[in-house]
Amino acid sequence: LAKTTQPISMDSYEGQEVNITCSHNNIATNDYITWYQQFPSQGPRFIIQGYKTKVTNEVASLFIPADRKSSTLSLPRVSLSDTAVYYCPPPDNFNKFYFGSGTKLNVKP
Amino acid sequence: DTEVTQTPKHLVMGMTNKKSLKCEQHMGHRAMYWYKQKAKKPPELMFVYSYEKLSINESVPSRFSPECPNSSLLNLHLHALQPEDSALYLCASSQAEGSSREQYFGPGTRLTVT
Numbered sequence: 001l002a003k004t005t006q007p008i009s010m011d012s013y014e015g016q017e018v019n020i021t022c023s024h025n026n027i028a029t030n031d032y033i034t035w036y037q038q039f040p041s042q043g044p045r046f047i048i049q050g051y052k053t054k055v056t057n058e059v060a061s062l063f064i065p066a067d068r069k070s071s072t073l074s075l076p077r078v079s080l081s082d083t084a085v086y087y088c089p090p091p092d093n094f095n096k097f098y099f100g101s102g103t104k105l106n107v108k109p
Numbered sequence: 110d111t112e113v114t115q116t117p118k119h120l121v122m123g124m125t126n127k128k129s130l131k132c133e134q135h136m137g138h139r140a141m142y143w144y145k146q147k148a149k150k151p152p153e154l155m156f157v158y159s160y161e162k163l164s165i166n167e168s169v170p171s172r173f174s175p176e177c178p179n180s181s182l183l184n185l186h187l188h189a190l191q192p193e194d195s196a197l198y199l200c201a202s203s204q205a206e207g208s209s210r211e212q213y214f215g216p217g218t219r220l221t222v223t
Binding site: 031034036041042043044045046049051085088095096097098099100101103 | 113138142151152153154157159164165197199201203205209210211212213214215216217219
């Protein structure tokens with residue numbers, strides 16, 4: 001089962017850019033890298049996905065180096081409402097997703 | 110429509126009760142999942158259905174019984190649960206194959222076993 005490694009927690013202040021890195025050494029050649037956001041007592045929400053280089057949407061940017069052994073989720077100008085847990089679970093060929101501990105982002109005023 | 114719905118939102122049941130959780134999606138996804146999440150922990154995979162067939166059972170006790178009546182519906186039947194089974198139960202769906210299998214989650218059912 002493929003697994004990923006992320007920092008357990010991060011602190012930031014409103015208005016700052018936040019970068020959360022995930023390492024996934026066992027990622028399969030064809031698999032995409034996907035990030036989710038979860039607020040307390042809610043289901044995780046898909047926020048961004050990419051295969052390589054850079055992807056940007058209205059919520060975040062995702063940077064993936066050429067070796068694809070890591071990825072960085074970038075949240076521009078965070079607000080208090082971005083306080084959440086962020087996950088980068090790797091899929092495997094059997095649709096078995098391991099969420100890992102995630103990164104708890106705490107945005108302070 | 111990227112919505113996964115779950116009912117009920119909250120459920121309180123005794124250890125001798127039988128109840129069911131329901132999940133529905135209309136995105137044409139052929140993989141559906143049940144997860145269990147305890148407070149301050151990540152979601153733990155319980156079951157995976159692929160093309161309406163059970164493909165993964167993560168050694169879940171038999172007091173949890175999943176069912177996939179059709180490609181849009183997923184049920185979780187509960188019987189003789191223990192207080193430690195109290196948790197948030199999450200349903201999700203995704204493409205069953207292909208490289209970009211992002212999952213879409215429902216809001217969850219908060220289960221309390223008394």
